[in-house]
Amino acid sequence: MSEILLRPSGGDDTTAINNAIVTASTNGTGTVRLSGNFIVSSPAYNDAITMRSNVTLQGDPGSTITYTTANSQGYQIIGIGIGIANVKIDGLHIVGDRDTNTGGSGEWGHGVVIKGATDVTISNMFIEKTWGDGIYICGDGGSPTNNPAKRIIVEHIRMYKTSRNGITISSANNLIIRDLYVEASDRTLPKSAVDIETNAAGEQWTDILIENVHSNLCPGGVSIMPTASGSTNMDISIKFNDLMITGNDTRDTGNLSMADFDETKHTGYIDITNLTVATTIWPVAIESVHVGGVRITIDRLDLKTEIVYADSTLSHQCVLWIASADQTSKNIGDIKITNLRHTGTAKYLASIVPQNSGTIETSGFRIVNLLNKQSIPLYVDGTIHNVFDQTENVSVSMKALSDTYNPGCGWFTNHFHSPKYTNEGMTADAVLDGPINMSDTPIIIENVSPTYKFGYTRSGKTFLPAYLGFVDGLRTSKQGSRVTLKQIDANTIEILNLVGDWYSYTSNSALSPTTGAIAVTMNGTLKTLTPTGNCTLTATGGTLNQTMRFEITTSGTTSRTITFGTGFKAQGTLSTGTVSGKQFTVTFFYDGTIWVEQGRTAAM
Numbered sequence: 001m002s003e004i005l006l007r008p009s010g011g012d013d014t015t016a017i018n019n020a021i022v023t024a025s026t027n028g029t030g031t032v033r034l035s036g037n038f039i040v041s042s043p044a045y046n047d048a049i050t051m052r053s054n055v056t057l058q059g060d061p062g063s064t065i066t067y068t069t070a071n072s073q074g075y076q077i078i079g080i081g082i083g084i085a086n087v088k089i090d091g092l093h094i095v096g097d098r099d100t101n102t103g104g105s106g107e108w109g110h111g112v113v114i115k116g117a118t119d120v121t122i123s124n125m126f127i128e129k130t131w132g133d134g135i136y137i138c139g140d141g142g143s144p145t146n147n148p149a150k151r152i153i154v155e156h157i158r159m160y161k162t163s164r165n166g167i168t169i170s171s172a173n174n175l176i177i178r179d180l181y182v183e184a185s186d187r188t189l190p191k192s193a194v195d196i197e198t199n200a201a202g203e204q205w206t207d208i209l210i211e212n213v214h215s216n217l218c219p220g221g222v223s224i225m226p227t228a229s230g231s232t233n234m235d236i237s238i239k240f241n242d243l244m245i246t247g248n249d250t251r252d253t254g255n256l257s258m259a260d261f262d263e264t265k266h267t268g269y270i271d272i273t274n275l276t277v278a279t280t281i282w283p284v285a286i287e288s289v290h291v292g293g294v295r296i297t298i299d300r301l302d303l304k305t306e307i308v309y310a311d312s313t314l315s316h317q318c319v320l321w322i323a324s325a326d327q328t329s330k331n332i333g334d335i336k337i338t339n340l341r342h343t344g345t346a347k348y349l350a351s352i353v354p355q356n357s358g359t360i361e362t363s364g365f366r367i368v369n370l371l372n373k374q375s376i377p378l379y380v381d382g383t384i385h386n387v388f389d390q391t392e393n394v395s396v397s398m399k400a401l402s403d404t405y406n407p408g409c410g411w412f413t414n415h416f417h418s419p420k421y422t423n424e425g426m427t428a429d430a431v432l433d434g435p436i437n438m439s440d441t442p443i444i445i446e447n448v449s450p451t452y453k454f455g456y457t458r459s460g461k462t463f464l465p466a467y468l469g470f471v472d473g474l475r476t477s478k479q480g481s482r483v484t485l486k487q488i489d490a491n492t493i494e495i496l497n498l499v500g501d502w503y504s505y506t507s508n509s510a511l512s513p514t515t516g517a518i519a520v521t522m523n524g525t526l527k528t529l530t531p532t533g534n535c536t537l538t539a540t541g542g543t544l545n546q547t548m549r550f551e552i553t554t555s556g557t558t559s560r561t562i563t564f565g566t567g568f569k570a571q572g573t574l575s576t577g578t579v580s581g582k583q584f585t586v587t588f589f590y591d592g593t594i595w596v597e598q599g600r601t602a603a604m
Contacts, residue, residue, distance in 0.1 A: 073106025116140025263293030539567025
C-alpha cells in the first residue's frame with residue numbers, strides 16, 4: 001500500500017489533494033497523508049475534495065482543511081459519491097465558511113457528504129463552521145430504489161457551529177455513529193446534533209446504531225422525521241444508546257423530537273436507552289406516531305428541566321409533548337417510556353394533545369416506573385380514549401375542549417389508570433367518563449378550578465355508601481373538593497373519602513324554580529338556592545344516614561322566607577335578610593323516614 005505525503009503550498013491546495021487521491025486509487029490501495037494547514041475551494045454545489053475507492057485520507061496531528069468561498073449556498077468540502085467503496089478519513093480538522101460566506105441563504109454547505117457509498121469510516125475528526133451539515137449521509141438518488149449508503153462508521157467526532165445539523169441521515173443501511181459531540185448547530189432548521197429525515201421516495205433507515213452522543217446548545221437536539229420531504233415506505237430499525245441533550249433554551253422543535261410518522265407507510269422500531277435531557281423547554285416531543293406503525297420505546301429517561309416558559313400556554317409547560325396526528329384517528333401510537341426520572345420545575349410531566357380538537361387514541365401509550373415517585377400531573381387537551389396506563393404518583397390534569405357528546409366538556413373514556421385526576425387548566429366544565437381501572441389502586445379526583453365543574457360519571461353503576469345518594473356519578477363546582485374512588489366489581493364503585501361539596505351527576509345542585517313551591521330530589525350532598533321570592537321546599541327520596549347541605553345565597557335587598565315543608569323536620573323557617581350576597585348553610589340528616597335538621601349558620 002502506497003502513501004503520499006502532502007504539505008500546504010501556501011495557496012489553494014484543492015488540485016494537489018485531488019491529484020494525490022487519484023494516484024493513490026490508481027495504485028489499488030493507498031493513503032494520502034496531509035500534514036499542515038490546507039486551503040481548498042470548489043464551484044457551487046461541487047466537491048472541493050473528491051474521494052476515490054480504496055483510499056485513506058489521513059491527517060497528521062494538528063492538520064486542517066479550510067474551505068474558502070465567496071457566497072456559495074451549497075458545497076461538499078469532502079465528497080464520497082455513488083459507487084465509491086472502502087474509504088477512510090481520519091484525524092482531520094475541517095473548517096467551513098460560516099464566518100465568511102456572504103450569500104445569506106442556503107443550507108447545503110457540508111463538511112463531508114457520503115452519497116450512496118459503501119464501507120466508509122470517518123473517525124477522529126473536528127468539523128466546524130460549515131454552511132450546512134458537518135456530515136451528510138444519503139442514498140444515490142435513484143428512483144424508486146434510491147440505494148442507501150451502506151456499512152458506514154462515524155466515530156470519535158467533535159463538531160462546532162455546523163450551521164444546519166451536526167449529522168444528517170436521509171438514507172442508510174448498517175450505519176454506526178458513536179462518540180459524537182455537537183455544539184451550537186444553530187443557524188438553519190432543524191438545528192439538530194443528529195437529524196434523521198427523508199428527502200425522496202425509496203430511502204431506507206435500517207440497522208442504524210447511534211451511541212454515546214452529546215448534543216449541547218443545539219435547538220433541535222435530535223430529530224427524526226420520516227416524511228420531512230417526499231413520501232416513502234420504510235421498515236425502520238434505529239437504536240440509540242447513551243444520548244445526552246443539554247443547553248437548549250429555545251422552542252424550535254423540541255430536544256428529542258419525532259414527527260410525521262404514517263402507519264400506512266412506516267413500520268419497525270426506534271429504541272432509545274439511557275437518554276438524559278437537561279434543558280429549559282420541551283425535552284421530548286413525539287408527534288404523529290400511529291398504532292400499527294413504528295414502535296417507539298425509551299428506557300432510562302432522565303429529565304432535568306428548569307422550564308423557562310416561553311408563553312402562558314399550559315401545554316408548553318411540560319417535559320413530554322405527545323401529540324396525535326392531524327388525522328381523523330388522532331392516534332398517538334405505540335409509545336412506551338420506562339424508568340423515567342424527572343427533576344426540575346416543569347408544571348406537567350406530559351402534555352397530550354390532538355393537532356385538532358377531538359378524541360386522542362392512547363391505546364398504545366405507556367409510562368412505566370416513575371423512578372423518583374414525583375407527583376407531577378399530565379396535561380390533556382381534548383378527549384382521552386382507550387387504555388391509558390399510568391404509573392403511581394402521576395396525576396392527570398385535563399384541559400377541556402368541546403366534543404360532540406357533551407359540548408363544552410372534556411372527557412376521558414374507557415380504561416385508564418392514574419392515582420390522581422385534576423381539572424387544572426381547563427376552560428370549561430369537565431368530567432371523567434369511566435370505567436377507571438381502580439381495582440388495585442384507588443384514585444383521587446380533585447377540582448382545582450375556582451370557576452368550572454369537575455366530576456366522575458359511570459351511567460347505571462351503583463355508588464356506595466348508598467346513603468350518599470349519588471346516581472350515575474358525582475360532580476362538584478367547589479374548588480378544593482376531592483373524592484377517592486375504588487372499584488369493587490364491574491357494577492359497583494365505592495366512595496372511600498369525600499371532601500368538600502359534591503352532588504349527584506344526574507342532577508344539578510342548583511334548585512329550580514327559585515320561588516314558590518320547590519320539589520327537591522335528595523341525592524348527592526349539596527343543594528344551592530338563590531331565591532327570587534319566598535320558597536317552600538319539599539323533600540323526595542333519601543338514603544339512611546345521608547346528609548345534605550343547603551347553601552342559600554341572597555340577591556338583592558328584599559328579605560325572602562324559606563320554609564322547609566313536607567319531608568323535613570326543621571328548626572323553623574329561614575329569613576334571608578336585606579343584605580345582598582350573604583350566604584346561609586342549613587344541614588340535614590336522613591333518619592330513614594324524614595330529613596332532620598342538624599344545624600344552620602347565620603348570614604356569612
